[in-house]
Amino acid sequence: MKIVKKNFLLTSSIIFVVVTVVLASLYFAMPLYYQQVKSSEARREFDQVARQIKGKSRQEIGELLTDYSKKSNQIWFTLLAKDNTILYPSVESGAEDSLQLTIVPTIANSDYESKTLTETIAAADGQELTLNGEYSLQPVSDASRILLNLYPFVLLLSLSLGGIAAYLYSRASSQRIKAISRSTRQMISLAPDVVCPVKGRDEIAELADDINRLYANLLTSMEALRQENEKVAESEREKAEFLRMTSHELKTPITSMMGMVDGMIYGVGEFKDRDRYLQKCREILEEQSDLVQSILAISKLEMQTEKEQEVFSLKQLLEENLGSYRILADVRHYHFQVELAEARVKGNRTYLLKAIKNLLDNAFHYTVAGGQIVLRLESGQLIIENEAERVLDQTQIQQIFQPFYRPDYSRNRKDGGTGLGLFIVQQILDKHGLSYLFEAVDLKAMRFTIFLPSMES
Structure with missing residues (x-):
């Protein structure tokens, strides 16, 4: 009725x-x-x-x-x-x-x-x-x-009078309910501009206001869910692309090593020198072991960076782990300049240290002979700068964080590493919500800057 x-x-x-x-x-x-x-x-x-x-x-x-x-x-x-x-x-x-x-x-x-x-x-x-x-x-x-x-x-x-008054009252009181009903039917389309008219201060007005708030929350939740789905889809695409590139990176050395092993088994040509090619096979296996370790490290990032977060002194952490780099600088005759001010950060101590070490490894790997490497920790910034063998242009800088990317001059695995170092750095810094900048300085040096949020002691 x-x-x-x-x-x-x-x-x-x-x-x-x-x-x-x-x-x-x-x-x-x-x-x-x-x-x-x-x-x-x-x-x-x-x-x-x-x-x-x-x-x-x-x-x-x-x-x-x-x-x-x-x-x-x-x-x-x-x-x-x-x-x-x-x-x-x-x-x-x-x-x-x-x-x-x-x-x-x-x-x-x-x-x-x-x-x-x-x-x-x-x-x-x-x-x-x-x-x-x-x-x-x-x-x-x-x-x-x-x-x-x-x-x-x-x-x-x-x-008679009561019936007329009752009819008019029934008609008037049902108009707002009909308006709410029309609005709720329009809400099925999830249009963002649909609202229930709120008139008066009685229970019907409260109902219309509650429906409006519920619909607004629903739209907000759906938008957040849509964005989350896009992030998940993008993450899945990145994982699929990463697996594809990983497969490609593993396929070539494995094929090469199988060819050498077959040559040694059948004594074909120069492969008769088994000692020489066994050493090359070992070198390839060591490279692939490093690559696998890097891949495993990346797989653990998503699970562990959000765990075990703490506030710690970044200055103290660096001082405890710079000994090997000072020795390496003496051996290779680099000028390693360290300037550390007190700075406290919040994050996963192990992974932040890994990101900084990857940056230092790159700096030591690509610095000119007798060049200068600077590690400076000051208010709100951690800077790693080195006199590079070759300064990257803007196109190369934009691609340098891609997995397995190597500039044209470092295609050799011995020079280019696994190609995952800066990709791992990017993943760690993004997980911690830290912004960063990689740039060329005066056409002779490369500088990597990490911007640290202020943290009370």
């Missing part, structure tokens, strides 16, 4: 019940209430007259009762002697009194309800007299009959 029809029937039923109960209450309660009020008024008037005539002579009593009869006819008084002789009204009192005598019996014999009040009073001569007062409740019956005749019209009018 639609809400308009339901509200109309419910409101109309409530109006019908309320009007019926009110009319029934009036029909039964009003006569009782009217009778009580009428009796209370008659009692007060009777008591007032009784107080006025107490201690008066018979003549004065008759005059007072006559004056009251002229002013009001709500109560009809009768004064009796001790032997029940009627003292007032008396036949000798005149026409007006005679009229009183005729009224009392008329009331007594009528069909209307009447009640009598009685009180014994003492006259001036000490004689006890009985004062009777009789009053009629005839208007109560008339009022009840009138109400009963009017009830059908009052009920019909109330139901």
